[in-house]
Amino acid sequence: MLFIQFTLLVAAVSALPSSTNLAARQACTSPRLRKSWSKATVEERLAYLEAAVCVTKKPSRLNKHENATLHDDFAYTHAVLNYDIHSFAGFLPWHRYFVMVYEKALQDCGYKGTAMYWDWVADSDNATLSAVWDPVTGFGGNGGGTGNHGNHAPPVQDGPFKDHRPLYSDTAVDQHRLCRNWNRGFDENKELFGHKYTPQVVAEVLANSSYDGFREQLEGGPHASVHFGVAVGSGRGKIGDLVPSSSPNDPIFFLHHTMVDRLWWIWQQADESRTNAYDGFHRPPQGAPDGEQGPPVTLDDILPMGDLAPNGIVGDYMDTRNANLCYEYPKWEYD
Numbered sequence: 001m002l003f004i005q006f007t008l009l010v011a012a013v014s015a016l017p018s019s020t021n022l023a024a025r026q027a028c029t030s031p032r033l034r035k036s037w038s039k040a041t042v043e044e045r046l047a048y049l050e051a052a053v054c055v056t057k058k059p060s061r062l063n064k065h066e067n068a069t070l071h072d073d074f075a076y077t078h079a080v081l082n083y084d085i086h087s088f089a090g091f092l093p094w095h096r097y098f099v100m101v102y103e104k105a106l107q108d109c110g111y112k113g114t115a116m117y118w119d120w121v122a123d124s125d126n127a128t129l130s131a132v133w134d135p136v137t138g139f140g141g142n143g144g145g146t147g148n149h150g151n152h153a154p155p156v157q158d159g160p161f162k163d164h165r166p167l168y169s170d171t172a173v174d175q176h177r178l179c180r181n182w183n184r185g186f187d188e189n190k191e192l193f194g195h196k197y198t199p200q201v202v203a204e205v206l207a208n209s210s211y212d213g214f215r216e217q218l219e220g221g222p223h224a225s226v227h228f229g230v231a232v233g234s235g236r237g238k239i240g241d242l243v244p245s246s247s248p249n250d251p252i253f254f255l256h257h258t259m260v261d262r263l264w265w266i267w268q269q270a271d272e273s274r275t276n277a278y279d280g281f282h283r284p285p286q287g288a289p290d291g292e293q294g295p296p297v298t299l300d301d302i303l304p305m306g307d308l309a310p311n312g313i314v315g316d317y318m319d320t321r322n323a324n325l326c327y328e329y330p331k332w333e334y335d
């Protein structure tokens with residue numbers, strides 16, 4: 001009898017999130033609409049860029065290195081956690097939280113808007129022509145110029161980040177100019193691998209009925225293709241900033257991941273039961289034999305954020321209408 005009572009108590013306790021953030025799970029009253037960069041006004045874009053430049057000049061919170069800025073903290077945090085935040089279910093909620101931490105950093109720099117996304121599905125026909133690459137109302141274009149850039153791809157030549165000097169490559173101190181190395185679409189490829197994220201391809205990814213099936217195809221397909229399309233020019237040159245684990249070095253990272261987040265939101269919107277749909281397995285410890293997997297994921301899992309921000313809990317980052325997120329996106333619009 002005693003044993004049964006104890007079991008019931010344990011069951012009741014474990015039904016609650018392990019470290020409840022009940023305030024976070026209150027619904028917000030008026031969610032904000034996150035916009036596509038190409039549909040924002042010029043004033044909105046310039047306000048975003050001004051704040052993004054401000055983040056590259058603000059002092060570090062982590063204080064790992066005397067030259068580090070707040071922007072470097074984002075790259076470092078992502079790099080140091082690389083193994084724990086990619087290639088499993090936690091990829092989507094972790095990056096949702098990470099974009100939110102960045103959105104707050106922009107707002108601390110006086111920005112009044114929300115995160116915006118690069119709609120690479122709409123731009124997939126020739127992503128090099130996207131509004132995001134504009135030298136004045138965007139993030140500047142491809143790397144270029146002459147000279148020796150060591151291990152790095154050619155530096156970005158124009159736009160508000162042409163003087164941005166990321167401190168890290170992966171987790172190593174290696175200050176360099178922001179660099180990109182666009183895939184120019186030779187052979188069977190479209191520019192920036194756009195054939196990997198057309199409306200048709202992405203609609204197929206969205207057709208997955210299981211959370212982790214959807215996550216795996218989105219992460220390995222369109223998400224990865226954008227990283228590689230911007231940074232590795234068909235593997236024939238040196239690697240730009242958007243590919244190593246320090247990929248937040250390139251401020252376009254946050255617009256890319258806001259688009260990834262939007263696609264997850266669109267997938268969740270298709271059925272009410274998907275708001276809290278979360279399944280799959282943790283990764284095994286690093287170096288474990290091939291084929292091994294970690295324990296099943298749960299909504300109580302921790303989203304580690306290093307010293308950049310408090311750790312989160314997956315369950316707090318599932319519903320974008322929770323008070324701690326409080327945003328929504330335009331729906332699927334490519335048919």
Ligand SMILES: [Cu+2]
Pocket residue numbers: 078085086095
């Ligand atoms: Cu990532």
